[in-house]
Amino acid sequence: MPGEIGTVGELFMLKVLTVLSLALVMNAALAGAALAQQTQVRIAVALEPPTLDPTANAAEAVDIVVYQNVFEGLTRIDENGTVQPGLATEWTISEDGLTYTFTLAEGVTFHDGSAFDAEDVTFAFERIVAEDSLNAQKALYEPIESVTAVDPHTVEITLKRPTGTFLFDIGRPDAVIVAPESAENNARVPIGTGPFAFVQWDRGSRVILERNDVYWGERPALTRATYLFIGDTATLTNALLAGDVDGTNNMAAEVLDVFAADPRFKVLVGTTEGEVILATNNAREPFDNPKVRQAMAHAIDRHALIEGVTYGYSQPIGSHFAPHNPYYVDLTGTYPHDLDAAKALLAEAGLPDGFSATLKLPPVAYARMSGQILASQFAEVGIELELINVEWAQWLEDVFTNHDYDLSIVAHVEPFDIGIYADPDYYFGYDNPEFAALIETLNATTDDAERKDLAIEAQRILAEDAVNGYLFELAQTGVWDARLEGMWQNSPIEGVVLRDIRWVE
Known part of the structure; x- marks a missing residue:
């Protein structure tokens, strides 16, 4: 009997330990899944872009998804509206204000693996100012007289007349650098040099971007970003409250108080x-x-x-x-x-x-x-x-x-x-x-x-x-999960820029 009781007790303890072990494994798996999820973000935007090529369409909805995420320019505009280096790491301006000499970042590739160099810059700007150009801001680039590839990592742009906004203008979404190998298909399958690469576009629903792990610059914290198209305020409010989306760049003002009073969210007004x-x-x-x-x-x-x-x-x-x-x-x-x-x-x-x-x-x-x-x-x-x-x-x-x-x-x-x-x-x-x-x-x-x-x-x-x-x-009235940081409070230029967004527990 003592032996039988001991055997039963041992079997019981073995079952308990087995259950506990399984629970620990499941908890670890769930914790791992939760941790993995915290490198992804789901962003609701009001409008679906008609195309994904910002150099051939004026719709702000295009720039919201791809500007500074998929595509980059020689310069970029920061949250304060200030010009920062982009694919050009530095530049000099001639005394007469007509010649800009840009030094290009090295080791840069497009998302399809093709190398970025000065010839891509000349192609991109010649495409902008071409007679048949579809660029919505073509008039801004009319002062360009010539674009010359001095060597693979140096570009010289000569203007017809001094233009004080030139560095800002080439940092707009309309002047991002595209490659001759892929430019024709960018409307459907955008290929740039940015920190995020295009994955898929489910028409009427979402666009998915994934981190470009061979990005030439600082690697972002996010591994995936999904842009969800939700134009109705009530639907968006419910999606945020239910946790189906993590934030939006612009929420209707009449419902902001709902989120301002909820500690799960932060409201960024800029x-x-x-x-x-x-x-x-x-x-x-x-x-x-x-x-x-x-x-x-x-x-x-x-x-x-x-x-x-x-x-x-x-x-x-x-x-x-x-x-x-x-x-x-x-x-x-x-x-x-x-x-x-x-x-x-x-x-x-x-x-x-x-x-x-x-x-x-x-x-x-x-x-x-x-x-x-x-x-x-x-x-x-x-x-x-x-x-x-x-x-x-x-x-x-x-x-x-x-x-x-x-x-x-x-x-x-x-x-x-x-x-x-x-x-x-x-x-x-x-x-x-x-x-x-x-x-x-x-x-x-x-x-x-x-x-x-x-x-x-x-x-x-x-x-x-x-x-x-x-x-x-x-x-700009953004509503975001309170654990997210790095979103732009102001919007000096079109776009929901992902590079600094991260989860903070």
């Missing part, structure tokens, strides 16, 4: 390149009178607009410049909200009882909501606005092309686009030779300190002339 303006037809009465424009500027309550339109998630602006740009200056105090000052200026302009005008609004929520609030604010000083809702095609024809409008509301999203005010034929109808001369000098200046001074002066002129009503900068 700026974009979208300056929301009350576009004003300076060539049409009474807006050709600066006093009228200044009166309207005094009538605008930016903070009420921001609360009403973006739930407080935007930054007021006083001129046509993004607050994250190192050249930005805060000019919101130029014409503070002051109804008495507005009425006095209208009286000086010969309009003591105010006037009536039309406000054409494109089909985006920020414009139409801003229009309703501005109409109420302007009514307080005697300016009666008729709100006219139009679709984009009509807006482009009436406002942008034919200049058939009084006022409109729209976001200008191109980086560093203050130069549009130097063109009297642009739809604002602003004709200021002094400003145009300033922009010409700015465009020809390469010294950064001098460029900053000129850019600040340009901002001041626009603010003081109240060329448009400067309202607010569209916010």
Whole structure:
């Protein structure tokens, strides 16, 4: 009996140990799987890209996925809008500002294994400026006179005239370097030199990228990134709360409080390149009178607009410049909200009882909501606005092309686009030779300190002339798993850049 009891006891203990061992193995496997998962990220974006070639399509959705991830340029733009080295590790500029000599990174390969060298750079830029080019920003690269491969790791670019934004412009998604062997197929199968390589595109659902383990630069922490296309706010909210996605670069402002109150998430609120303006037809009465424009500027309550339109998630602006740009200056105090000052200026302009005008609004929520609030604010000083809702095609024809409008509301999203005010034929109808001369000098200046001074002066002129009503900068409102770090808070250029994103427990 004692022997039988001992045998049974031993068998029981053996079963217990076996179960415990299996549990330990399973726990270890689950822990390993969890650890492996923490090198992958699932990012929800609002729109599916129509193509994956940023050099042949203007859609921001393309750049969101591939810029600085799959494709790289000679330079790159960082989170602050500053130019950084890219495939060019350094460069020199001739005294006349016309010749740029770039030293290229060595040991770089495209994702298909082909080597990167100076000939790829010449091919990429010749493709951009070619007569049949599909590049959406082709005009930016018109100053290029020639691109010469001096040797495999040196490229010389000669310009027709000095262009102060040239280093920034070649860091845009439109100027990434593509190879002649693969360029034709980049729309479907993008092949670049970046830290992530394209894996698959499930149309209507997702794009998957994987880490390029032979990347020439610093290897990112992530091994895989999946971009999921979720355009509906309710669906995206549910996906985040359920843990089906790890974050999104831009969440609708009306639901941000849900995530701000949940410790599982972090909300990153920054700026974009979208300056929301009350576009004003300076060539049409009474807006050709600066006093009228200044009166309207005094009538605008930016903070009420921001609360009403973006739930407080935007930054007021006083001129046509993004607050994250190192050249930005805060000019919101130029014409503070002051109804008495507005009425006095209208009286000086010969309009003591105010006037009536039309406000054409494109089909985006920020414009139409801003229009309703501005109409109420302007009514307080005697300016009666008729709100006219139009679709984009009509807006482009009436406002942008034919200049058939009084006022409109729209976001200008191109980086560093203050130069549009130097063109009297642009739809604002602003004709200021002094400003145009300033922009010409700015465009020809390469010294950064001098460029900053000129850019600040340009901002001041626009603010003081109240060329448009400067309202607010569209916010980037990212919602992310609280354990993630390295995401861009600001968006000075299109893209969800993966290189610095990592999980932190």
